[in-house]
Amino acid sequence: MAIVGAVLLLVALVALGGYFLYRSLPSDGASVSANASGASSDGEEPENMGVLYVRVIGESSNVFVRIPGGDVLHDQVIRQGSSITYAEAPEGGLEVTIEDPSAVEVFVNGNQRDISDRSEGYTFTIDG
Secondary structure, eight states, X not given: OHHHHHHHXXXXXXXXXXXXXXXXXXXXXXXXXXXXXXXXXXXXXXGGSOSEEEEEOSSEEEEEEEOTTSOEEEEEEEETTOEEEESSOOTTOEEEEESOGGGEEEEETTEEEOOTTSOTTEEEEEOO
């Protein structure tokens, strides 16, 4: 009986490990990179930021990015020190909504866009 219990426990652990490994993999091949390391984002040069670069300097903020009227590309809470980058805008551009504008730094085409004084749920578009 103990052997059967040990085998079931092993199978459950392998299944959970596989599930969490699957959840950690990127969902699609979109040109998005999530960076949880503050060190690499601090030295980011404007020409390496792509068309959109959002870095969280506050505690956290939900960042929603989609093609206007189309596919959702990103809809997650980003924590302090993390960032997302879009190397280029898809055809149709990007529609970006920042839940807490005071918690982020936003760069569009390498130029910083100060949105810290905007209201919650601030939305802007980037032409593609």
